[in-house]
Amino acid sequence: MNLKSLEILLAIDRSGSFAEAGRQVGLSQPAISMQIKGLEGELGVELFDRSVRPVALTDAARAMLEPVRAIVGLVELLHGLASGPPPGAGNLRLGAVPTAAAGWLPGAVTALGARRPGTRVEVVEDDCAGLLRSVSSGDLDAAVVPGPVAPGTEVTRVPLLTERVVLLTATTGATGGAGLPVLCSKGERALGAAARHLGGARRPVVHLDSIEVVLGLVARGMGVALLPEGALPVPLPVEVAVRPLPDPRATRTLWLVHRVDGLAPDLARELVAALRDTAANRAARIEGTRRGADVPAARPVHATAG
Structure with missing residues (x-):
C-alpha cells in the first residue's frame, strides 16, 4: 500500500x-x-x-x-x-471536553497541521469548568467547550457549531430504554438538561469520563445515553441505535475560547476554520450513515467573536 x-x-x-x-x-x-x-x-x-x-x-x-x-x-x-518548523509554526496547547475530543477534534488537528505545517498540537481533555480555568490561567492556549460561555475582557469566545443531542439505546431493547439509567459525559450541562426531557419515571443520571465506556454499557442494555451527535463514532456499533429526542431544544453549541493575548490572530483564524470544516464534514458523514433516525445534522455557526 x-x-x-x-x-x-x-x-x-x-x-x-x-x-x-x-x-x-x-x-x-x-x-x-x-x-x-x-x-x-x-x-x-x-x-x-x-x-x-x-x-x-x-x-x-x-x-x-x-x-x-x-x-x-x-x-x-x-x-x-x-525539514524543521517553517515561519509561524509553534506549539498549541488545545483543550477539549471528552465529547469533542472523541469525535471530530482529531481530524481538525490533522487539518490544522496541513494548513500550518510544523505546528505541534497537544490536546488536553477536561470538563468545561476545568478548561475555562486553564485558558484563563494561561495553562492552555485555547479550548473547545460547550456553551453558554460568558463574555469576558481577557477571554475571546468564538461559536463553532450547534448540534443535536441524541438518545442512544441498545438495538434490541425498548425504544426509550424505559427504567434504565441515563448515561452522560461529565461536565456538560446541556446533556444533563436533556435528561430531564426523556419523560416517564424519574431515573438516575450517571456521568462518565469515557465515551467508549458509555457506548459499551448501552450496547449491553445496561443504560441509555445522551450524547451530542458529533461525538458518535462512524460507523456506529450495530448493537447501538440512535433515536431523536422529542424536544428540538435538546442541542448544544460548542465554542472556541482563548485569551485575547494567547493566540496569534492568523493561528486563531486557521484553528477556527479547521474546527468548523472538520465538524461539518463529520456531520455529513454521520448523515450519510444514519439508518432510519430522523436526526438533523450539526449546524456550523459563523457569528463573530464575543
Missing part, C-alpha cells in the same frame, strides 16, 4: 470525481483509476460504486476515511518535523 493511493482516495472524497482528484494530485484520470484499482485489490473490497454517476463511495470506503486522514496527516507531520 502506498501513500499516494491514500491521498487519491481523500482527494476523490473531497472533489466528488476522479478527474478533479487527478488535477489536485497531479495525475491523469487513467492513473487515478489504476491507483484506486490497486488499492481495492490490496484491501479486497470495492471502494466506489461505479454503477452511479458521479461515482459514490461504498460503506467500506466511508469507514476508512478517518483512519486514512490520520495516516496521511501523520506522514505530513513527519515530513514537517524532518
Whole structure:
C-alpha cells in the first residue's frame, strides 16, 4: 500500500470525481483509476460504486476515511518535523471536553497541521469548568467547550457549531430504554438538561469520563445515553441505535475560547476554520450513515467573536 493511493482516495472524497482528484494530485484520470484499482485489490473490497454517476463511495470506503486522514496527516507531520518548523509554526496547547475530543477534534488537528505545517498540537481533555480555568490561567492556549460561555475582557469566545443531542439505546431493547439509567459525559450541562426531557419515571443520571465506556454499557442494555451527535463514532456499533429526542431544544453549541493575548490572530483564524470544516464534514458523514433516525445534522455557526 502506498501513500499516494491514500491521498487519491481523500482527494476523490473531497472533489466528488476522479478527474478533479487527478488535477489536485497531479495525475491523469487513467492513473487515478489504476491507483484506486490497486488499492481495492490490496484491501479486497470495492471502494466506489461505479454503477452511479458521479461515482459514490461504498460503506467500506466511508469507514476508512478517518483512519486514512490520520495516516496521511501523520506522514505530513513527519515530513514537517524532518525539514524543521517553517515561519509561524509553534506549539498549541488545545483543550477539549471528552465529547469533542472523541469525535471530530482529531481530524481538525490533522487539518490544522496541513494548513500550518510544523505546528505541534497537544490536546488536553477536561470538563468545561476545568478548561475555562486553564485558558484563563494561561495553562492552555485555547479550548473547545460547550456553551453558554460568558463574555469576558481577557477571554475571546468564538461559536463553532450547534448540534443535536441524541438518545442512544441498545438495538434490541425498548425504544426509550424505559427504567434504565441515563448515561452522560461529565461536565456538560446541556446533556444533563436533556435528561430531564426523556419523560416517564424519574431515573438516575450517571456521568462518565469515557465515551467508549458509555457506548459499551448501552450496547449491553445496561443504560441509555445522551450524547451530542458529533461525538458518535462512524460507523456506529450495530448493537447501538440512535433515536431523536422529542424536544428540538435538546442541542448544544460548542465554542472556541482563548485569551485575547494567547493566540496569534492568523493561528486563531486557521484553528477556527479547521474546527468548523472538520465538524461539518463529520456531520455529513454521520448523515450519510444514519439508518432510519430522523436526526438533523450539526449546524456550523459563523457569528463573530464575543
